[in-house]
Amino acid sequence: MPLVTARRGGLVEQVIEQLSAAIRDGEWAVGTKIPPEAELATSLDVGRNTVREAVRALAHGGLLEVRQGDGTFVRATSELSGALRKLCGDELREVLEVRRILEVDAARLAAVRRTNDDLADLRAAMVVRDTALHDAAVADPDANHTAVADAVRTDTDFHALVVRCAHNSLLSELYRGVAEAVAGSVAATMPPEIGTEKEVSHSGIVEAIAARDVERAAREAGEFLTRLIEQRA
Structure with a gap:
């Protein structure tokens, strides 16, 4: 998304909103490095101090991470996500524990509240997930990174869909807040035998x-998350 020249008046707030939109809309993905300060200042037609203040505010909110000598990187897609990531941190065991708390009760609610359309979506998502896992298992080594990334994404999407089937808007918002941490935990716990019969099946949940x-x-x-947590005790 091309940046738009900022209007005079409330420049810092305008720059914060434009940078936030670029993150929120996926133009700058989590983990990527944003353009340097000078480039942003030129694109927005504002001073470097204005950009610096906006970046500082977004870093304080948890969306950006400033790494001295390396640049500024996207850490989360929303202030809620940034705040929750600060609370649960990047420690894998903590993320898995938070996932278990949210996903177990979400599954309970989904079993009560799911609609027929929800069920069709869950089954379709499981097929997409299982296909991605299989593709990652048989991928050419040169393409394996992309295949594994697809497997992580589809597995993460499946869990998010289970939460949405609970039809609790606050629970869904909380889960979206830890989406990046969930994806990171999926990637970190993806087993070497990805795509084989040893891989955790989610058909039982569905x-x-x-x-x-x-x-x-x-x-x-909860059972597979409990196993993962116990492995890290």
Whole structure:
């Protein structure tokens, strides 16, 4: 998304909004380095001090991370996400524990509240996920990085969909807040035997939700996370 020359008056706020939009809309993905200060100042037709103040504000909000001598990188896609990441940190065990808290009760609610359309979406998402896992397992070494990234993304999307099927807007918003941390935990725990029968299947979660079996849905959602947590005890 090309940056638009900022209007005079409230320049810092305008720059904050434009940089936030670039992050929010995916123009600058999490983990990527944003353009240097001088380039941003030229694109926006503002002073470097204005850009510096806007970047400082976004770093304080958790969206950006300034690495001295290396540049500024996108850390999260929203202030909520940044705040939650600060709370749970990047420690894998902590992220997995937060995921278990949110995903187990989300599965319970989904088993009660899911619609037929939700169920169709879940089954479709599981097929996409399983296909991506298989493709990652058989990918040419030169293309493996992309294939594994697709597997991580589709697995993360599947879990987010389960949460959405709970039909609790606050729970969904909280989960979106830790989306980057969830994706990181999926990537960190993706097993070497990706795509094989040893890979964790999520069919049990889907079928429990389909059967409106609340306790089984919770158990299916929590057991594999509990195993991952115990492995890091």
